[in-house]
Amino acid sequence: MMSNDRFVVCGIAGSLRRDSWNRKLLEAAAKLAPADVDLRITERLGDIPLFNEDHIGNEAESVHALRAEVAAADAVIIATPEYNGGVPGVLKNALDWLSLPLGSSVLERKPVALMGATPGRLGTARSQFELRHTFVFSRSPVLPGPEILLSFAPNHFDEQGQLIDPIVLERVDLMFTHLKKFASLNEYEVV
Template sequence: MMTDDLTVPRTLRAVGIAGSLRAGSYNQLLLDNVIRLSPDELEIEPFTRLAEIPPFNEDDARQGGPAVVVELRDAVRAADALIIATPEYNYGVPGVLKNALDWISIPPGNSGLEGKVVALMGASPSILGTARAQSQLRQSFVFTQSHVVNHPEVFVTKAHTRFENGTLTDPGATKLIGQLLNNTVKLVRTLRSADGNAPVPGAVR
């Protein structure tokens, strides 16, 4: 018996970025756990070439940028959402992460970030987590008219005590991550439905 495919929400796709280059990075561990915790309806593909992106140069950007930038921009543009696990350096966003976002924020009106749903989180040994870095990222996404998921905020504090053999052991953080991912899916479906172009099956109304 045939089924009506329109009743089954399609699997959404997201690009995941950990904003640290350090081996054993807490935020890479966090992103790895997020991928494992992702609901069935959301597939997260990590971008692993952050270290290869050169410093932003507007002259090169006018030509589209280097191949690794084109790859990231195209991946984000084609995805339904972007998920970022950011460290906090000197009370702010790591340079390598901000650099990558600067590259894919252009051209204005047709960037990889235009209207994209973005979920933020971060891990830090600090008792404040990455609150300041996430706040700065939210400001950056105003320019690109991206839709940052507002709640819940995920700050993995005292990160050096939160992982065991690569697994996030904090049940509170795990619960918040699940809620954030579910809210990311809901926001994507709601926005797609509101577009009126092609209503997304299963959208939250």
């Protein structure tokens, strides 16, 4: 663990929408986090410029800042919607920036846990699966489970936007337990 034995997690919401269900899910996770876990939700995504290889080595300040937030964390938790059956552009854009420099990026060997919420019925399964594929390339181990696929999202929050479904809350709690164990196993050499 990195800082004072606290397990630091960088939370990334894959939606910029003001009333985003995914941000609410991440906020619920931050509240639920055990005492030794510090889940810090990044506010950077909306400021990240569109990825352009011409700007590698001369990245925007927001890109440096997001990289620093991920570097300072023991793990990353992403809560993402699904757009047209795939990963939202804003999230993929940020991940492309984070994936550089190839072979020594802040994502290299960084444990990642995935969650997603949607008003629809498939719980963001497709975007989460696509993210697993992306993290093969950045060599970031992705927690196998518990899967958190929140379908019909509005039914699981109260009018104040608090996550109230006990089953989902239990799974989020379980995710922290497994993510911490998973991160502690992640000592292998990447070749």
